[in-house]
Amino acid sequence: MIVIGEKINISFKTVRNAVELRDTAAIQDLAKKQCEAGATYIDLNAGISCKDEAERMEWLVNTVQEVADTPFSIDSPNVSTLKAGLKANRNPKPVINSITGEERRFQAVMPLILQYNTGVIALCMDDSGMPETVEDRVLIAGRLIDRLTREGVALGDIYIDPMVRPVASHSRYGMDSIETIYRVKEEFPEVHIACGLSNISFGIPQRKVMNHAFLIAAMTAGMDGAIMDPLDKKLMSLVYAGEALLGRDSFCMNYLMKCREGLLE
Template sequence: MIIIGEKLNSTLKSIRPAMESYDAAAIQELAKKQYEAGAMYIDVNAGMFHEEEPERLEWLINTVQEVLDAPFSIDSPNPVAIERALKANKNSKPIINSITDEKERFNSIMPLAIEYKTGIIALCMDDNGMPETTKDRVVIAERLIEKLTKEGMDLSDIYIDPMVRPVGTGSHYGTVAIETIRQVKKEFPGVHIACGLSNISFGIPARKLMNQAFLIAAMAAGMDGAILDPLDKKLMSFVYAGEALLGIDEFCMNYLTKFREGALEV
């Protein structure tokens, strides 16, 4: 499971003050904690700063890579901010988070992915907005994969985001996301799936419980990546258990290792 640590996000009230005050120590500590907890990529987002986003995103990249060599997920729809971050990056191959099939956004971000040889998260969304049905999302995913590979990207560098929407605002959104994952992975087994896991529970109580349930259902459908909170020990325990149950973790070796390390919460 490809874990993308979500905590360095300017929309989170817990971390935004540190970003506002350029508190490098707090940013670095949170990045290290996520990595130590199992994050393979560190997502960095400065979108709440609007006009200052390029400068702030560059600062986040420089600040984190002073103490950590983990790759980044550069989280922005702004091509200027993305390029500023890519130029600053000295760590290993990053992911751009994200592109869509909206014409303007695709045409402005795609060249950056090619020039800087990045991975890319591609959202099942186009100029008509967020599709309601599995069929429409799969059509967009197919189109994005075709266009991205035509530009020279390998399937293994593409991360399809099925557009997880809150189940509290539509009872069909859970199954739509799960079935989109299933169909995309069936048709394109070489691509990855990377969704914003906690979107499923927005606006409802006991969010962690809903996130855990959705995680297992999505993994069973073929999800192999997620943007999530790696500091949620219970959620990470479900990741390890899910991998063992789905035959991804041969002979449960990683699960047993995590148990011995005290990384599982039961």
């Protein structure tokens, strides 16, 4: 399971304060904890449309890579911020978060993917907006995959985001996400999924309960990656158990190893 650690995001008040104060120790501690908890990538988000976002991203990249060699997911809607993070990066191959089927966005981000040889998270939306049906999401995903591969991006470097929406907003949104994951993986088995896991629970109480249930349902549909909280020990325990149950962990060796390390709850 590809775990993209979500915690270094300026939307969290403690992270915003740490970034504003340039609190190196706080950011490095959070990065190390996510790595130790099993994060495959560390997502870095320096804010949206703030005037010093690019400089903040550069600082985040430099700060985290001093203590961790885990690859980054460079997360911003702003191309200048993506470029600043990629230029500063010395860790292994990063992922750009994100590209869409919107023509302006695609044309702006694509050169960075090629220049820095990155992976890319591709959101199932285009110039017509956020799709309402599974069929439209799958069609957009297919078009994005086709365009990216024609530009030279390997299938294994593409991470499809099925655009998980809160189940509190509509009772079908959970199944829409699960069915989208299943159909994308069925048609493009070499492509990864990068689901925004906690989006499913926005607006409801006891969000972790919903996140945990959605994780297992989505993994059963084929999800092999998620932007999620690796510091949620129960959630990570379910990742390891789910992989074993779904035949992704030969003889449960990884599950047993995590058990010996005291990482299961």
